Amino acid sequence: MPSKPTHTRGSAAEQGAALRAQLAKQQGQSAPSEKPAAHAAPREKPAAKSRPVSQAPVESEKPKPAVAPAARQQSDDHQTLAAAHEPKTEKSGSSAAPNLDKKGRVYPLTGIDNLALLMENDRYSTVCYSMYLFRTALDDDTIYRFFERLATSYPKFGYRVELDPRRAGREEKARRSAERKGEAPPKRNITEEDRRGRRTRFSHSIKAGSLFRPARWVYADDFHVRDNIEIVEQCPDGGDEAALFAVAGKFLSRHFDYSKPLWEALAVRGLNTAEGAQSALIVKVHHAVSDGQGMIMSYHTALGSLASDRPVADIQAQFDRKTNSGEQKKPGQRNIKPTLWGTTKHGFHTARGLWTRPRKAFEYPEKPRAPGRLYHHSEGITMDNIKLVRKAFSNPDKQLNLSLNDVACAILSRALRLAAERTENGPIKDKRTAIFVPISKRPPGNWELSNFTTGAIAWFAFHDPKDVPFEKQLEQVNREMGRIKRSHWPNIWYTSFGWVSKHRALFLPNWLGWQWFFERTYREYSVATNVPGPPKPVKFGEHEAFSYHVLPPSSPGKSTLSIGMISYADEFSLAVSCDDVPSLQRLPREICKAFQDAAAELVEASKAKLAAAK
Template sequence: MTIDALGTLEYDVDEDGHPRLPVKLEHKLQWSLIDIERAGGLTGWAAKHLLSAGDWIDKEVEERRRTVGGIDNMWFLLSEVTDFNPVCACTYTLRGKFTIEKLRDAAARQSERFPKYRQRIISVGRRFHGARFEDDPHFDLNNHIRTVRLPKPAGKKELDDLMGKFIAQSWDLNRPLWEMVLVTNYHDHEGARSAVITRGHHALADGQGFVISQLYITSYHDELVKTMNMSSKKLEDIKHGKLLPSKIHRSLRPLDSLSENPWTSPLLQTVLALSFWLAYTVSLGISLFWSIYQAFHQAALFLLTCWRVDTLTGPQPGARVPEREFASSRVFRLTDVKACQQAFSGARPGAAVAGVPADQRDSAQSKAGHVTLNDVVCAVMADVLAQELTARPADQLQGPWERVKRRLRTVLPSPMGFFIPISVRKPGDWSMRNLSTGSIVFLNPSRDLSPDVSARELHAHIHRCRAELSLLKHSIWPRLNFFALQLTGQAPALFRASLLANSSRWIKEWITEHITKPLYDLGLQSVPVILTNVPGPAKKTITLEGIEVIKWTALPPQAGKGTIGMGIISYAGGISIAVAADKVPSSEGVARRICEKFEARFELYARRAKEVLDHLD
């Protein structure tokens, strides 16, 4: 044995005196304790217990290192005591015949790059230890991919029906939590000749993580890798003042020459880095101010609405129906969204691009009151859901509680709650984890839901929605909630107190049935809509195993009974929405109706926007 110069590692040598593998001092200490234990006596007894404690500590540290985060674990705790199904799903329609062999090859590459697709969950439901993923010793791709044939005519309606059944399925926690299905005979008017539908348990990843893992196996792979690496490097360069000034803002282009001069470059980097951190500090202070306001604002609206929510599906007096329905809208051009942004940004309709030539409007942006894609889509959706609620059958509006709610709406604010996920994923992070949080935003519909609504009213409505969404963007509460929830991964009883009674079955069941479940159900049913926006490859279509993907939809989970899940995705120069809802006989077809009403209402917004822009010309 020899000891290195630092005295931190010991080397085992072979017969020629050459060192083998390094041995840490902790191992040397362990061997010494073993020798003392063998000697017996009081010191041997003490050494034995020290060794046992060391083994326990090693095991505990390793187990907690592998424990999933609190949000990952939350999905299991919720679904165990409620009717919540944490399913994320996608559909792809393909311009060509796709084969099961191609699907297997794609799934194999995906599971090779992202190990969670080969792992199962263990240790669920413990009090002070979170769940963990481990390699499934029986993993077989064939258990996760299969083919189906739709009944004739094998078009969009039949695919939607299949998707509704697909997302309603429960999960087998003894296997990796994902599935792909190839629909071999699907066809539509857009030229599709097959389709693929996928679903994954939300504990595998957040929406962005799923999108990254799916884009990785497409023709977008190289661009994805480049984008992920560049975004990470850009953030680091900004923090250290190393980013070229013109890449921060085009008005700083004159400073580019200073960054290339060896004498002025260090000073410029220092100034840019200080500017970044000063701006960050100021924005943090502003966020803190608005967070205090948002906390009172959101809490007040939640307390005024959570107990009188109007559901978009028919009444379900008993248990939640097990079936689901699914629908997706047609694809809208992003140019129509940009027209809405140009027409409705600024203090009045058309103010943002007034005096700007038509061919330069794409780069024009209002300094105040700029409208985003989310602002437009959320404004449209608030109108659509209000129309759907108004159109409910008369027999669903005549009950005693419905009459009470109608009276309350005349004296109390009655906006609709949308739960909107927010990513906290750092640029360049490839991990399959839930790195997202979220918050409720309360939106009212336009004051004029008729087809004759004016551009001025649409402008005012979009900006009312924008004001509510801006509170969400500037608030620090969602991020703080994320870190608080993550801590519960190490001690799940902090999230679900009934786990403290694991040793007494009847006490645990009583707490679950009379306290935990009612509280969780109230929370899950208090927000009628979960709305997520998934950014995909925006410029052109991608291919999967050489077959073009014509249309791509993405869907978040629904929350509680009567709620809907809604996904917006931008892809290949267009956007579309997908909707999932409970399949209640008295409201069957609600997902399809919402999509159709969204199509009609968005077209109306786009027409009014073009009228505003044409008037400027």
């Protein structure tokens, strides 16, 4: 149930009635229009009453939402609340005219966007994930205003995916014809296949596009941001960290409703964590919408716009001026140029690693991949300690110039080894672990919601911490990252996959004989991303987010990890997700604990090394 208003402006219903009367007076009408403006909250449609995620049914092979979307459960209480928070101006997310992207009502997905759809199946979804934690109870009004500003400033949050480009063309043609005749556009007949996403016959993956054309972005006239927002008033099971992580894992594993824009938000109140969190806001967006960098940039420019009451374009321009032409400084970036010889060596290294060194850690015996996900995040490590390690172990004599990303990856590598020792039955047989490292190709100053991501696989040594000194681990990570920087392969993959994925007929994992090849490849690596977050805590209205965590999509392969590292408010933290099976229940927690332990060991070694140097 929503909390009762503490102001003196009357009940929510009274405020809604007064607001509608005021709008009618401004428009010279005696009553509000029967048809709401595009993307305005429908008055005749009550908003949802939430229910805890933990009470949701377990997802079966045929995807079924684990948390009922906000628009599907209704209550009179939320109806009056929706009236009270009815957006009044274009700044709050509503306008008389559709809030269209500059590309129009209907336009094709890029190849990389379409690839994110083609890879999805009943047990896998390409999701980018963010969690904000607050020591205050995040209120409904603040949540709605943020997402309304976000959708107004970045129209792509108001577009759905039409998987069949021919249907998109027919519906747009019918809409234009009705518009010319002054008639109401025909209503969409939404089927269960529309919600679930049509599937290919053999691989059961998303059937994105026709054989030779990608899917289409289509403006969703009948959509409002509240349709994709779920509010849980009281976190189940006491609201501690374990309860929050259970809710987050179930929300993460829920598949999207393809009849609506491909993003969802979950606000959880009634928390009581050890860090003092009282509420959380969790946002997940399909990777087809954008890469992680674009999403983070959109969230925080929208927050800056709300805080300063300025257009998002002004916030973007201000950021561009501060960062010299808008260039995003990526961790570990160096002026190393790719070469032909470096590309050749990297190609051989990748092929050998994928096909001659099968991994054994973090496996589970069940044949099909589990559809559920587990989630955990770590405490923060101060950025000063990360910089201390970099300073202590960089060695100009050996041409070892460590980056902050090298240090982060070395801590991660050591943490994965420690976690394997704590969770695996028997000795650790792996000598290395494969990590897919995303690489951004986003042009300087580009704020578009789209995918500019490629990447490469790095093999980090699985050294026993008792036998190998920290310096050797850091040197090995630095060599692996340098190997990627000297290779043209990330650019080749970005161009080739971008072209192939526009044509579903050329997407080989969909065809008999190739699926096994790609499944064998996917399972060899986990995905880990390291992104720079805001240097200062961000605020949602009056609510400051003291903690912020992110996750990239995992690999489509069974038993692979999704690992997100982020620097936020002068702290560096880790979030982990893996498949929800009995044998891996402890794994995310142990990786996060091992990450803290490895960082503490490395900081102590750094202090000792610097003291000895003096």
